[in-house]
Amino acid sequence: MNITDKFKATRKHTEKLCEPLETEDYVAQIATFTSPTKWHIAHTTWFFEEFILKQFKEEYQLFDEHFNFIFNSYYNNSGKRISRANRGYLTRPTVKRVFEYRNYVTEQMVEFLSQNPSEKVLELLELGINHEEQHQELLITDLKFMFASNPLYPVYDANFNIINSQNTDSGFAAIKEGVYEIGHQGDDFCYDNELGRHKVYLNDFEISKSLVTNGEFIEFIEAGGYEDFNLWLEEGLHWKAKKEVNSPLYWKKIDGEWHHFTLSGLQKVNPDSLLTHISYYEAYAYAEWKNMRLPNEFEWEIASEKFDWGKRWEWTNSSYLAYPNFKKSEGIAKSFIVSQTEQVVYIEKLDKTFHFKKGEKIATEISRKYNDKIIQNLIEKTNFSVISKLTDSKDYFANYILNRN
Incomplete structure (x- = not known):
């Protein structure tokens, strides 16, 4: 074409x-x-x-x-x-x-x-x-x-079925300790914030080849995950209380069963479908519950060759920062890097409706608002692992976390 x-x-x-x-x-x-x-x-x-x-x-x-x-x-x-x-x-x-x-x-x-x-x-x-x-x-x-937000729950398109996609792989992918190259390479289109290819050092880790499902998150809810303050960042506790959050965005219980609003209307939550609409705070709490963490930007990019990505947005635990030797494009093609506390996002190909690629990244704000989000599991291959609470962050937000000690 x-x-x-x-x-x-x-x-x-x-x-x-x-x-x-x-x-x-x-x-x-x-x-x-x-x-x-x-x-x-x-x-x-x-x-x-x-x-x-x-x-x-x-x-x-x-x-x-x-x-x-x-x-x-x-x-x-x-x-x-x-x-x-x-x-x-x-x-x-x-x-x-x-x-x-x-x-x-x-x-x-x-x-x-x-x-x-x-x-x-x-x-x-x-x-x-x-x-x-x-x-x-x-x-x-x-x-x-x-x-x-409409109590009639209008149907956009009864056949718009992005929400019910499921995992096609399982287990964990292992990444060896070493020096790796990060950033865009090639002559195809990219934004300027993908440029500045450079080397990074990574420790051994393993990352899940599947994303967290609705059913897995329901287990977290039923285990009291939203009520256990020990799982939450201090900032997350304030956010949860202010917003009165006790479930993912668009979820509601009807006659004892979880339903969620989709572009195909109000539907029962399919426990096997991939989880969406989760803030970083909820993701962090879920990860604490599972004793896991979110991968950073570089871990995700290197590991992505080993799993089937593209069904959801996948959030990292990295700040939205320019790469070394970053040069802002002139004119309208430039990036707007406005804060060191905004979360990096990898945009993925979402069904056949949208067309993005690995390595593209943008910033986001902290509240979940309305974007689809999903968990990527990651395990550190060490005997002991210390996970930073990041309580001084202002705009952290991620899809989910998962780092097993």
């Missing part, structure tokens, strides 16, 4: 994700950390207009000069923008108008790409495609958070 076809396929896939929606579903924003569907599909369009068509296509006519203010996200060089918390106030432009905007920009892009664009344009195009793929996942997770 050439890059023009990839562009068209990406645009079409975003619109396919919108097919189950009613007009009202496009506009609502029920939390400041989410965005309306209408904004997502317009923002990804604005990206191509602002950074490619406006800059490189001769005599390009803007679809609407006001859209830059309302559909910019955090690109400071592109001018002022509406506050993220206010995106849900935008009843206008209408959904119909936004789709007209998408179609206009897509057509203009396809025409422009037929004219042998420069390497610079092709680089921006690839970045824009990856950017839109990220927003495809954001669109879905924001919709799920919105629908889950």
Whole structure:
């Protein structure tokens, strides 16, 4: 598939994700950390207009000069923008108008790409495609958070079955002590925070080749894991009390049985399916209960060759920091490394809906909010293992932990 076809396929896939929606579903924003569907599909369009068509296509006519203010996200060089918390106030432009905007920009892009664009344009195009793929996942997770807050528990798509994926492997993979290389290599696309390939030293360890299941976490709940303060970080105890948390996000007990909200509606929790929607605090407590820990970023990357990854986000116990010799990309491709306490995330390929790769990493905030999360077991191959409590961390959050002494 050439890059023009990839562009068209990406645009079409975003619109396919919108097919189950009613007009009202496009506009609502029920939390400041989410965005309306209408904004997502317009923002990804604005990206191509602002950074490619406006800059490189001769005599390009803007679809609407006001859209830059309302559909910019955090690109400071592109001018002022509406506050993220206010995106849900935008009843206008209408959904119909936004789709007209998408179609206009897509057509203009396809025409422009037929004219042998420069390497610079092709680089921006690839970045824009990856950017839109990220927003495809954001669109879905924001919709799920919105629908889950509706007492009618709307069904997005009865056949959207990501939540019920299961493990295909078991046991532990052993990694020998030694010096390993970390970071992106090759000529394929990557973000700048994946660059700065360097050596790291790792001790012997073993990592689970399977992810924690719903049934395993139910055992933790039934054993009193949420009530045993000895399992929790001090910060986690405050978070749990403030939020009144006693189960994973979207879970609720009905007639003595655990149910959870999914994009296919409210369903009974399948004990064999992979656990999702867990904060670092819950993950840490679960790991303490199992006498295990979460792997760090480098352990996970090296070990990932030995297990089948890609069914969930997998969180590490590493801070979101630049690699040695990191050089921030110029312009819009740069990373926003804003805090040394934000958690590293490895984005994985999630079913056939999203398209990510090993080694990609982003930062996240501490609360579980709405993203899917899962546990990766890891065992230290030592007689004694000391696990840091990390009580001074501000923004730690992980999928799960598991380190056996």
